[in-house]
Amino acid sequence: MRTAPGSIRLQTSPAQFFAFLVGLLLLSTPDFLMAQCPPDLWFDSQAEVDAFPATYPTCKNMIGPVLVVGTDITNLDSLRQLRSIGNKLQIESPNLADISGLTGLTRVDGFLHIGGTALTNLHGLENLKLTGSSFTVANNAMMLTTTQFDSLQHSGFSISGSPLLQDFGTFPSLQTGKNIHLNNPASQISNLEGVFPKLETAEYFFLENIPQLESLNGLHSLNRVGAMSIKKTGIADLTGLENLQIISTYLYLFENPELLNLTGMAALDSVQSLQITGNPKFAGLQGLEQMNHVAQLEISENESLQTLADSAALPNVIGVLNITRNPNLTSLRGLENLHVQNGVTIEDNETLLTLEGLAKVQHPYNVSIKGNPQLRDLAGLQQLETVTVLVLENNDALTDLSGLSSLRAARQLRVNDHLRLKNLHGLESLESFQTGVLYILRNDSLTTLEGLGAMLGTQSILIKDNPLLSGCSTLPVCNALALNAFPTLENNQTGCNTPAEILATCNFSFNSLGGQVFLDPECDGVAGIQDRFLPYQMLRTTDGRPFAFTDANGRYQRFLTGSQQFNFRADAMPGFSPQPDSISISTNDTLKLFSGQDFALCPDSLFNNWRVSISPIGLPRPGFENRYVIQYQNRSAQPGSAALRLDFLDDVHPDFLTITSANGGTSTGTNQLQWNLVNFPIFSTTAKFEVRVKLDATTPLGAILQPRVRIVPANGDDIDWSDNEMTLPQTVVGSFDPNDKWVDREQLSHPVASEGEWLRYLVRFQNTGTAAAEIVELRDTLPAELDFNTFQPLTASHRYKLSFPENGVLNWRFENINLPDSASNEPQSHGFVQFRIRSYPGLNVGDSIRNRAGIYFDFNPVVLTNYAVSRVTEMVPAPIVQSPAPLALRILPNPFSDHFWIEIPGIEPHPKQPMILEIADLTGRILLRQNVAGSRFMLNRDRLPAGLLLFWLRDSSGAVLACGRGVAR
Template sequence: MSKALGSIQPQFTTANYLAFFVGLFLFAAPGIILGQCPPDLWFDSQAEVDAFPATYPGCKNMTGPVLVLGADIVNLDSLRQLRTIGGKLQIESPNLVDISGLSGLTRVDGFLHIGGTALPNLHGLENLKSTGSSFTVANNALLLTTTHFDSLQNSGFSVSGSPLLQDWGAFPSLKTGKVIHLNNPVSQISTLEGVFPRLETAEYLFLENIAQLESLTGLDNLNRVEAISIKNTGIANLTGLAKLKNISNYFYLYENQELVNLTGAPVLDTVQNLQIVRNPKFSGLQGLESVKLVAQLTISENENLITLADSALIPDVIIGLEIDQNPALTSLRGLEKLSIQNGGIAIDKNDTLLTLEGLSNIQHPYTVSITGNPQLRDLAGLHKLETVTSLILENNDALTDLSGLESLRLARQLRVNDHLRLKNLHGLENLESFLTGVLYVLRNDSLVSLEGLGEMLGMQSILIKENPQLSTCSTLPICNALALNAFPTIENNQSGCLTPAEILATCQFSFNSLGGQVLLDPECDGIFGSQDRYLPYQMLRTTDGRPFACTDANGRYQRFLAGNQQYNFRADAIPGFSPQPDSISISTNDTLKVFNGQDFSLCPDSMFHNWRVSISPVGLPRPGFENRYIIQYQNRSAQSGNAAVILDFLDDVHQDFLTITSANGGTMIGPNQIQWNLSNFPIFSTTSKFEVRVKLDPATPLGVLLQPRVRILPAQNVNDIDWSDNEMTLPQTVVGSFDPNDKWVDREQLSYPVAQEGEWLRYLIRFQNTGTAAAQIVELQDTLTSELDFTTFQPLVASHRYKLSFSENGILNWRFENINLPDSSSNEPQSHGFVQFRIRSFPGLNAGDSIRNRAGIYFDFNPVVLTNYAITRVMELVPAPTAQPTVPLQLRILPNPFSDRFWIEIPGIEAHSNQTMTLEVSDLTGRMVLRRHVTGNRFMLERDKLPAGMLLFWLRDASGMMLACARGVAR
């Protein structure tokens, strides 16, 4: 039986009722749903602004940006419901005259920018409490006033390009400022009073191009700021900064026409970088009496500055001092307490400067540049200068000699160029070493002699050119530098200084000459035979242990000797060999002599065996990449013999992650184990090597240890007299990025009992040319610390031929001349190099002591590249190594992948920890793309600072140890 449609009765259930009421809600109140905020707002017309309340009636808190750009927009009255904006607020409508519709707005998390409008004021922002990175008001041609920002507590404020502006407005609640930048060239505003009455700290404070501003009064509560720039104002001093104590970055005072001195900041104690430039009435540093630290001080182009004698006594400039182009300055008196350690001094182009008095406390700066001071009479103000890396003296026309530098003992580079009246180099008599450096003497019109130049042990390069009167170059320091094969360019001088050969010929008739070779002599017969070898880079020392000479690549040494002296020296012994004779004594008198054939033979103490092996990395291990190792070995026995070289890997990195891709002729004897057999291998042949290539799987965890171990085992039943160099393990942390110029030590810890006796330490210095062209010269300079016994130094292996030199106080230099090291972009595998050496620690080190050592690397004549510190610490007891190293924590990246801002969370770190950490981000090629200091356990980053693709995130503590890591993907 069928039913009519109209007779069908509905069957109501709970689900039916719920669906009915949801439909009724949607029909009756569409605005509630439609009122949810969109991800962003972009207003191109007044109609779109006016439609906002109806389109989004419930939208109060935007999560994304808001842009007001339409040309016909004249007001924002319809935006009164907006309370917060999670992104930026950008207002650039040229006909906009009223923003009072923003009166409900309390927070903008991104930047706030109002530019190119027709606004006469900023009424409507009175309830704004905070902004994000910046608040800028720029190029609003009709702006007369801003407003009273009564609620603003955390924000910056920047205003510029508003020629009709009559006041800055008021910020009565602002205590913590971000970037505050007031710049208005045509403004008549003359005061800051009432503008920032409660401002205590700011990131940046810029007051620029406000010529009518007469005082800083109004900043009375400001006590700390990262940086200040005051440029082209009318201030006469710093009155108004009565509570300012710390400027953590820079303080620039530029082109202030009325600035006389720096009074008005009585409690200021720290300024990192103080620059006082082009202030025509500036007369001195009065006002800085309370300052305890200035990292960099620049006083430049202040045309009426006559003296610093009445200035405050700056107690410590730790980085640099620059005083240049002050045309009326006559002296530097007033700077007597300056103490520059490892920084630079530049005194340049001061037309009337007569003396350097005032620099009497300068002892160990990094660089000193005295150039272009035409009336400077002497260098007496530098009478305490003892060491310097680079000393540049140029264009000081009144100098006749270098008197005043009598305390200078050590220098790496000396330039004496372009002097009109300089006649000699007297003043440098006490110079002991050039730290394997460079001497330039160029274009000195009156220079006739190099007399006065002290010892140049370690000199590597000499450039003496275009000195038209220079005829006396054969001084003892120059002669010894040439004898030690310093690389000279000597030309276009007077006869006597035309060529190196001419100078050396004169040296032969001016000084006693000493020369010889160091020979490995297994037969002990003193005759060079088929088994004999000349020993390169063998050190000779005085009998009291001071360095005396070093053999070249062919085992030869030479030097010149002064008259009426006694010289006692010996060749270093090597394990199992003793020098014959034990030492050589040379006495000189008034009669010149040639002491050639002063040879040493190293004879075996017995028919012993002694093998040596080492392994050096070329790069650090990275997941998915191939890593190279160089294995070098040598038979240092008294006879030829057989041995096996074995490479294996300790099991910190699982074998499944490791693949040996190239073994250079070796035989696989087990999982990731290689053996090379050496048969009847000759003694002391040039160190031989194997190259091994290893690839890590892309899934290899970051932070674990890869530990290649190499051993050299003599044939059965053969005892090695020194097993300490028969095995080497090279612990390496698997990383995502690395610095190719570094230093490594094989012992990071010594137990107290071992340290009390002294212990061998093996060091590796790696370098890579990351420039844009091949490097012709590479120099490594290593200043050994006082805990290392320089007399035990032994060079081991290196990637290229080199020349080794040294100074008496433990400064080593390896010079790779004509190395032609390719740049990494054109030939990455061949762009690397390294040296290894070993040295013993002095006995008597105590628990808590540490041996910190690093090296400087010079590519051609570019600035030094400093390595990390290789540190060995003395412990009460060294803990036994665990089977597995501690694996770093895993960072959390939210979201991941990310396309805009994202969060990083650090497990295991307290939320309010004050520990300063460093976050490093690199791409998969190892290129560092971001580095910043962070605190706490959660912080936010912006995607726009990072390239797209897979990225590696590292978190390190203050010592550089890795705390946590992660991988993230930027879209």
């Protein structure tokens, strides 16, 4: 039978059709039309609770949240039909005395909170099997007990503020815990027997403010926790934790008045941070016999601790050791096998007599010995060889620094606030003080700096408020003053109050070299009043190696080894000839200062030579502004005029791009700017424009943004066009690391690479700390594939000094930079350097050039950038084609508070190629980066801040596979 167009042909039997009509009739009843459950439930009164069965007779599984807050609510008997809640359950009714009406409830996918009620128990939750995040019971003043949580298998549990509580209830089925926090200062609970008989793992396990708790018996099944805190309990040891093997982050033992030692944790293998603080009877570390890994050990404010002789149980290597404010500790014996990698802090131990026990501390990042009034010497540090920061302060019994006989290298030395210190003997072996800072402050008995040894490299000196100090003309201080270090000399005895006083008694028993590079229009070789000193100019040996570099004032200096010949010249600059052509210096056994070794640059003719560069402050991201700094310089023989132009190549569609700040530039077309420079002076170091560009929120990830700058002299003539244009290709990303390295050529074609090719590098840095950085130092150790002799510095964001500590090592130092922290002034918290260098000839297909930099903010640990990689291929591929749109990444639940799931529908991960998950805040700062596998996986919120977060999933090459947004509460 034919059917009319658009009609429906039924292919059913009469019986099926009748059943369909009956079902349709049932669906049209009033009960069904009222829907099974509302989006959320908010109970403001007992009447609303009592009306629930009639209002929603078939509602069993709520998707949204349930809140019980009415002041007249006394029971929840009418909620017996509820089986699950897909969001939170929040109960805060002050007169609620009975929740037995929740006996049907088996799961709460969000958090469960019961607070400020009149409940005496939690009877009614016996059938609860899981909660999605936290389960908190707080400030229920009448509560005597909880309940027997027979069914609960996966949940956290936190109880506090119940002064009448007699027990915590029981959790006979709980194996995997989340945040377990028992906090009840008025309770009489003495042990945990029967509470968690099957608990094996917990993310957080806190026992706090339970003074009657005498034992941890009952936790015998616990074998792994993320973090554990035991505070203000009555335990004497850790018996009960005999099967605990791993603590992923920290174990805090705070203010337990009866704690004697750590007996009871014989199986513990590793903990990141172990802190033992404020336990008045604590006497030793017994109990750690199986320990293999401790990243940080802190022992402080333990009144009865006298010795660490039982510390042989500790692993041989730890990251950080802090021993502070233990009033009766007399020695560190027992730590003889301990290697410390990052830092040692020994502070405010009133009766400490010796540092013996630190014999294997050789190469830590920092050592701080402060406030130990009876410490007689530093003999325990006799094996210390290198340290970044050495702080010696307020150790009143020290008369010298004997005990540091092996110390040969440091970057910062602070010797402050000593009562009896007379000299610095003990530092005679200290030779390397590369880019160092020397602080000598408020030492009442100090008369001389003898003992500082022969350390070279001091950049900053602060010698102040030493009332008897008159002998400062030691080799390190004389070296530093002769080479224009930044001295602060105040309130010392005559002889140490001014650089002139010190230099007058210096014997200059060293070789140092200094001079200036200046423009010499008259070509007379004399630096006249009108002549300009040239900043940031390279000096090289006559065979081409970098030798020295002028600072922002055109000065250079360096130390010279004895009995050698040094031949060097000013680096060639187009259009200028140096006078003299080169300088030759010979050193011998008689050490001296070679000053006034100047180079004059004489112009060969009247000519034009301009250059320009562009540097990004961040990476382009959809919906955000990105800043670019354009720097330019007139390197001609005379002032002149030029046009500077900015445009964007067409990889990103113009509709996606908006210039939001032009810094005085004139628009000459879509996303095009021009600045006209008139009668511009030569060799200015501060000439720059800042441009802000915003990408539309729909700009596809992976697109290439290519800002281009060009500068053209007004008469169209330039003797060197190689630096008149620069293009900066950038990939549009969702997030970025603010400390990174970029190279302009990620792929090199073999025919060119085999002969050597110029590469331009950009290193960016940002102060993401909590205070302004006074000094920033950037160090780059060049790989073997790059020719150090061809290195050319280009631009930088701030004034700097450049040095070459070793062959192939570049060191930029930004002194007095006062770089704001990102929280206080994000736009000004960034900096950068640019340089270029040639690769060595002879690279073959498959070879790669990997280069990264280390960044030091003040004297904090190094921040390493990514590797900038250039690979040699048979031929450079065609321009990048935009990747397909990334998949949608789902976060469940969203918003999330604790655990959350990530799903990527449609992805097919390869088992041997892990993916990389990145989570960033709205500024683009990376908060988390880790390898993941599969199309669905779970994460812990950990320290992710509250607010909107950006999620990116990348493959091993960095390409974006999926992205999404989530909200952390």
